[in-house]
Amino acid sequence: MNASYEWLKAFIDIEADPYRLRDLLTSHTATVEDVVPLRSDLAPIVVARVVEAGPHPDSDHLWLTRVDAGGELLEVVCGAPNVVQGALYPFAPVGTTMPNGMKIERRKIRGIYSNGMLCSARELGLGDDHQGILQLHIDARPGTRFLEVMPAGDSRLVIDVGANRPDLLSHLGLAREIGVVTGRPWQLPEIPGMVPPIPKPTTVSGNGSTGGIDVRVDLDTRTRRYMAAVIRGVTVQPGPEWLARRLEAVGVRPISNVVDATNYVLHELGQPVHAFDSTRLGKRVHVRKAHAKESLRTLDNVTRTLNADVVVIADGERAQAVAGVMGGGDSEVSAATTDLFVEVASFDPRLTRAARRGLGLSTDASYRFERGVDVNLAPLALDRVVRLIMAVAGGTVADAPLDVLAEPASPLELVLRLKRITQVLGAEVPLDRARKYLEGAGFETVSKSDRELTVRVPSWRGDVSSEIDLVEEVARFHGYDTFPDDIRPFRPTTTRDDPHWTLANRLRERLVGMGLHEVRPMPFVSGSDETHVRVANPLAENEAHLRTSLLETLSRRAEFNLSHRTGDVRLFELGSVFTRGTSAMPREEFRLGAVIMGRRRPAHFTEPDPPAYDEWDAKAIAEAVLPVVRTDGAATLAGAEGGLWNISAGGEIIGTVRRLNLDAPVWAAPAYGIEISLGDVATTPVAVQGSHDYVRQASATAVVQQPRYSALPTMPAAEFDLALLVPARTPAAEVERVIRESSGDLLEQLTLFDQYVGPGIPDGLRSLAWRLTFRHPERTLRDKEIEGRRGKILGALQQELNVRQRTG
Numbered sequence: 001m002n003a004s005y006e007w008l009k010a011f012i013d014i015e016a017d018p019y020r021l022r023d024l025l026t027s028h029t030a031t032v033e034d035v036v037p038l039r040s041d042l043a044p045i046v047v048a049r050v051v052e053a054g055p056h057p058d059s060d061h062l063w064l065t066r067v068d069a070g071g072e073l074l075e076v077v078c079g080a081p082n083v084v085q086g087a088l089y090p091f092a093p094v095g096t097t098m099p100n101g102m103k104i105e106r107r108k109i110r111g112i113y114s115n116g117m118l119c120s121a122r123e124l125g126l127g128d129d130h131q132g133i134l135q136l137h138i139d140a141r142p143g144t145r146f147l148e149v150m151p152a153g154d155s156r157l158v159i160d161v162g163a164n165r166p167d168l169l170s171h172l173g174l175a176r177e178i179g180v181v182t183g184r185p186w187q188l189p190e191i192p193g194m195v196p197p198i199p200k201p202t203t204v205s206g207n208g209s210t211g212g213i214d215v216r217v218d219l220d221t222r223t224r225r226y227m228a229a230v231i232r233g234v235t236v237q238p239g240p241e242w243l244a245r246r247l248e249a250v251g252v253r254p255i256s257n258v259v260d261a262t263n264y265v266l267h268e269l270g271q272p273v274h275a276f277d278s279t280r281l282g283k284r285v286h287v288r289k290a291h292a293k294e295s296l297r298t299l300d301n302v303t304r305t306l307n308a309d310v311v312v313i314a315d316g317e318r319a320q321a322v323a324g325v326m327g328g329g330d331s332e333v334s335a336a337t338t339d340l341f342v343e344v345a346s347f348d349p350r351l352t353r354a355a356r357r358g359l360g361l362s363t364d365a366s367y368r369f370e371r372g373v374d375v376n377l378a379p380l381a382l383d384r385v386v387r388l389i390m391a392v393a394g395g396t397v398a399d400a401p402l403d404v405l406a407e408p409a410s411p412l413e414l415v416l417r418l419k420r421i422t423q424v425l426g427a428e429v430p431l432d433r434a435r436k437y438l439e440g441a442g443f444e445t446v447s448k449s450d451r452e453l454t455v456r457v458p459s460w461r462g463d464v465s466s467e468i469d470l471v472e473e474v475a476r477f478h479g480y481d482t483f484p485d486d487i488r489p490f491r492p493t494t495t496r497d498d499p500h501w502t503l504a505n506r507l508r509e510r511l512v513g514m515g516l517h518e519v520r521p522m523p524f525v526s527g528s529d530e531t532h533v534r535v536a537n538p539l540a541e542n543e544a545h546l547r548t549s550l551l552e553t554l555s556r557r558a559e560f561n562l563s564h565r566t567g568d569v570r571l572f573e574l575g576s577v578f579t580r581g582t583s584a585m586p587r588e589e590f591r592l593g594a595v596i597m598g599r600r601r602p603a604h605f606t607e608p609d610p611p612a613y614d615e616w617d618a619k620a621i622a623e624a625v626l627p628v629v630r631t632d633g634a635a636t637l638a639g640a641e642g643g644l645w646n647i648s649a650g651g652e653i654i655g656t657v658r659r660l661n662l663d664a665p666v667w668a669a670p671a672y673g674i675e676i677s678l679g680d681v682a683t684t685p686v687a688v689q690g691s692h693d694y695v696r697q698a699s700a701t702a703v704v705q706q707p708r709y710s711a712l713p714t715m716p717a718a719e720f721d722l723a724l725l726v727p728a729r730t731p732a733a734e735v736e737r738v739i740r741e742s743s744g745d746l747l748e749q750l751t752l753f754d755q756y757v758g759p760g761i762p763d764g765l766r767s768l769a770w771r772l773t774f775r776h777p778e779r780t781l782r783d784k785e786i787e788g789r790r791g792k793i794l795g796a797l798q799q800e801l802n803v804r805q806r807t808g
Contacts, residue, residue: 070143550593
């Protein structure tokens with residue numbers, strides 16, 4: 001959306017310059033992406049300070065000055081008598097092309113070279129005064145661009161308007177917003193030569209006539225309102241300078257007085273308007289769906305074939321315009337036009353969008369119709385455009401205008417509670433002030449009390465449908481920067497994060513912290529129809545199937561790295577795999593996959609050849625993520641036949657840790673893969689503990705529990721080591737299980753730190769050493785307590801696993 005600063009000032013008395021207005025709109029309404037000074041010819045002009053000034057030695061009417069323009073002092077010869085030492089003036093450096101086309105050069109004047117020119121208002125095109133140079137009463141450093149501190153002429157504001165705010169696609173909508181923020185009233189700008197109001201429109205349903213032209217609107221076009229007027233005796237010629245200047249300010253090329261008037265109302269009110277040459281329309285206008293393969297030559301001189309869903313404006317025989325998009329060339333206004341049929345309508349947004357996309361056309365009108373034009377704006381727009389046309393092109397209204405109006409929708413009424421404002425915004429905004437904000441924005445107060453306010457939503461605010469939208473209105477007009485930024489002890493919403501997202505985020509943090517890199521490859525592989533699900537419309541035939549394992553695509557990523565002689569790989573992915581389901585759609589399962597190979601750490605002068613990853617590193621990664629995947633501790637690792645380890649939980653295998661067979665060069669290190677199931681995408685994942693607790697339910701619905709926090713320990717810890725002789729076939733995990741079960745609730749940490757097999761260890765046994773850390777939350781543990789727990793642990797190990805303490 002392009003808006004003119006001067007046009008907005010014609011609506012409302014704005015004290016702010018264009019740049020301050022930009023900040024105001026960005027803070028309260030919509031982001032202003034750019035402020036474009038329209039006097040780009042003044043871009044080279046800078047602010048300069050006259051450091052010295054005195055008479056020219058060889059002239060009685062010239063002055064010799066030394067000027068600071070942000071660099072070295074320059075000698076400048078000036079003919080103006082009002083130059084003052086120490087004052088600021090606009091300065092044109094050598095090489096500048098002035099607005100009148102004159103190029104500033106280094107010239108010798110009466111024996112002294114002049115390096116630039118101090119400028120008058122007339123020389124800059126800012127006025128007729130040329131008797132003296134333009135003194136600047138501003139605070140700016142020499143060398144500052146003139147346009148940065150002195151807005152000259154108009155400025156264009158480029159505003160990013162969201163699709164939910166079509167009312168802001170006009171100067172009227174912006175002026176309304178500025179009025180609320182500044183507390184100043186707004187009014188429609190005065191138009192030179194404006195004629196008296198036109199007759200009151202005749203309201204009908206479906207069809208009617210005006211100025212001898214019958215108008216019919218079909219129901220299947222879903223046209224919400226269609227207004228029309230006939231003007232006779234106009235003279236089509238170039239429009240007045242003020243009108244052309246307004247349009248040029250928003251980037252619209254002036255065409256003629258009639259077309260310029262319709263474009264003016266479009267950008268002023270946000271209501272598209274179209275004018276037809278009524279003599280070419282005949283005696284009938286029909287708003288209908290296009291006939292099959294009906295053609296139309298549009299205003300861009302392209303003949304287009306229309307489909308049956310396109311809404312057209314037709315005469316008695318053929319289409320003359322595409323409703324809401326573009327007019328037709330056969331009925332366009334030309335220099336020979338004397339009678340006009342002026343249309344102001346509210347077309348259906350969906351049908352307009354479909355027509356625009358089908359025809360490949362995009363216009364200012366379609367842009368607004370697609371987002372929704374206020375139905376109640378049409379009468380004002382018709383009165384405005386008809387009177388403007390008569391002011392700039394002459395003519396008279398032939399008859400009372402016609403208003404074909406569908407059944408209007410009842411205005412929405414909403415209740416705004418003071419309690420809700422305070423709860424959501426974290427600060428109290430008085431209800432009277434909230435009412436002032438809303439009424440300024442066009443909301444009508446229905447009733448009010450000390451605690452709540454009932455308002456009627458204006459027709460142009462289709463984005464407001466509930467109380468929370470009213471709270472947002474109050475917040476943005478009050479100013480987001482006025483609210484406290486401290487954390488309050490309540491949460492204004494009960495909507496919780498998706499469990500899969502929460503689980504994936506925690507796994508991502510854990511794996512990135514361990515030095516792995518996340519990848520997100522496409523899930524397509526070159527499988528077979530027997531083992532994989534085939535894509536109905538594959539992008540490539542060699543990747544026409546959906547993967548059944550994350551390691552399928554991760555292995556290809558690893559092989560890609562190896563082909564580029566990169567053998568150190570640490571990759572993981574959180575994504576979906578697909579298997580055949582009981583229905584036509586495949587079963588989608590969310591999984592974690594990881595691949596590691598190569599050196600554990602980058603080479604360093606202290607360690608030129610770091611060790612490579614092995615199967616124990618892969619197992620360590622799996623063990624590190626299992627507490628995140630299953631907070632209940634039910635997941636365990638156990639040796640697997642033909643592989644390394646299986647990951648089990650609840651009696652079923654949910655993952656594996658295995659060695660990968662890659663298409664790898666001979667120098668590549670072994671590669672290891674980890675893959676763990678996190679549950680079907682359609683169900684709730686396994687419990688995630690952290691900022692929220694998600695618990696598995698039979699109905700697959702996550703239950704949010706309160707966050708769990710624990711204080712940092714203040715009591716000292718007690719540590720001791722246990723070196724044990726463990727049978728070779730007994731897994732270390734079984735030993736850890738017995739230690740944990742027999743240690744009690746004071747065990748804080750259990751770490752396996754050593755394994756030894758060799759001299760001094762009997763055959764069939766191995767030595768494993770654990771470090772145990774105990775801590776009481778309220779007191780220091782006594783030696784007798786520690787010894788008692790050591791004895792209990794050793795007794796349980798001897799009894800259950802035939803594991804005894806190593807003594808030598």
